[in-house]
Amino acid sequence: MIRSKILQFDSGDGTPAGWLLLLLLLLYSLPLDTIAKEAVSRGLPSAAVLNPAAELWRDVRQRDQPTTGSTQVRGVDSGVLINAYGDRWRKFRMQQLIPIGGYMLMGIVVVLAVFYLVRGKVPIEGGESDRKLPRYSTYERMIHWFIASIFLFLAITGLILLFGRPVLIPMLGKETFSILASACKEGHNLMGPLFLLALILVFIKFVRRNIYQKGDLSWLLRGGGIIGPKHVPSNFFNMGEKTMFWMLVLVGSLIVVSGLVLVFPLFGQGREWMELAHVGHAIGALLMIGVIIGHIYIGTIGMEGAIEGMKTGYCDLNWAKEHHDLWASRAEARGEALSNEAVGQLRDLDPLPSSLGARTQEAGK
Numbered sequence: 001m002i003r004s005k006i007l008q009f010d011s012g013d014g015t016p017a018g019w020l021l022l023l024l025l026l027l028y029s030l031p032l033d034t035i036a037k038e039a040v041s042r043g044l045p046s047a048a049v050l051n052p053a054a055e056l057w058r059d060v061r062q063r064d065q066p067t068t069g070s071t072q073v074r075g076v077d078s079g080v081l082i083n084a085y086g087d088r089w090r091k092f093r094m095q096q097l098i099p100i101g102g103y104m105l106m107g108i109v110v111v112l113a114v115f116y117l118v119r120g121k122v123p124i125e126g127g128e129s130d131r132k133l134p135r136y137s138t139y140e141r142m143i144h145w146f147i148a149s150i151f152l153f154l155a156i157t158g159l160i161l162l163f164g165r166p167v168l169i170p171m172l173g174k175e176t177f178s179i180l181a182s183a184c185k186e187g188h189n190l191m192g193p194l195f196l197l198a199l200i201l202v203f204i205k206f207v208r209r210n211i212y213q214k215g216d217l218s219w220l221l222r223g224g225g226i227i228g229p230k231h232v233p234s235n236f237f238n239m240g241e242k243t244m245f246w247m248l249v250l251v252g253s254l255i256v257v258s259g260l261v262l263v264f265p266l267f268g269q270g271r272e273w274m275e276l277a278h279v280g281h282a283i284g285a286l287l288m289i290g291v292i293i294g295h296i297y298i299g300t301i302g303m304e305g306a307i308e309g310m311k312t313g314y315c316d317l318n319w320a321k322e323h324h325d326l327w328a329s330r331a332e333a334r335g336e337a338l339s340n341e342a343v344g345q346l347r348d349l350d351p352l353p354s355s356l357g358a359r360t361q362e363a364g365k
């Protein structure tokens, strides 16, 4: 039966094409047989068949440059036949970025939790005073909470995209996670450019008070006063805040530029650039999220009185003297300290005092 079928392929010149086909099949089966024997010799189950293209892929991984060909199709990377970068990037993401980034963030949270248990909330040692100093204008607080909400949104959606597979799929299942991940991706891409705007506004408003000054280094050398009981002299912003600001500006710019390269792949950037942008974006974001976790800790449960200025515009005079004494004494000497009642009345009359901006600018000197 098979023979009669094969003979139907007779090419007409007397050589049956069927026999040729059979010969080719036999020749093809030889390497498979060799592979199967090799599998058995390596102690694999006899049913296991090694990937016949394994050698090829092993070779591809050794190549530094992609294998290119020629094509009439116009487009970035259209002439690239095989590119090993993608595999290297995937392995880096799965085997280094995700585990190291995850442990780093968990480590920061654990260290802060231990620090809190040991040190507790840093109190206002002199207790709350009956006077306050104007610290932030409405505009300053507005742009602070603008960048804070954008950053937190981008951080949460970004972390879901990065750690979703190993962490959330086992908890939510693939279907639910896929809906969540798609929403996060769209939201992340949409809100990302707003972070650039927020960064520019924060830079313009706060840069002058974040320029390093004499005395900043001694603040750092004495651990910012948070470790020992002694107060360390500090200006409107201390060395820690200034360093956080410059990290935000520099690392934030890296995150923004790499993010734009990823969201708009329209400017001739190939896969290699996209992979590089992704790695820079993710490392920068993880670093910045780690720093901001520390910032939020100090602003909320870590230090009594710290958030008041960012919440109301005014800070307690004793808090100012204990944490920003150089600025506080200058502001007090200029007669800027107001009684709590006066601040209450001012805020009742005008909860968003527009004149505070100019005064705080002056106070920042």
Ligand code: HEM
Pocket (backbone or CB within 6 Å): 135, 144, 147, 148, 149, 151, 152, 202, 206, 210, 236, 237, 241, 242, 244, 245, 248, 292, 295, 296, 299, 300, 306, 307, 308, 309, 310
């Ligand atoms: C819930 C989250 C946050 C809280 C509770 C918080 C709290 C605070 C507080 C209390 C201050 C004033 C410190 C002082 O008066 O000395 C401050 C300043 C500041 N915060 Fe936040 N913050 C949060 C999130 C963020 C985020 C996400 C960013 C940026 C991505 C950010 C950037 C800044 C900047 C730039 C300053 C001014 C400090 C400087 O320029 O050195 N904050 N924050």
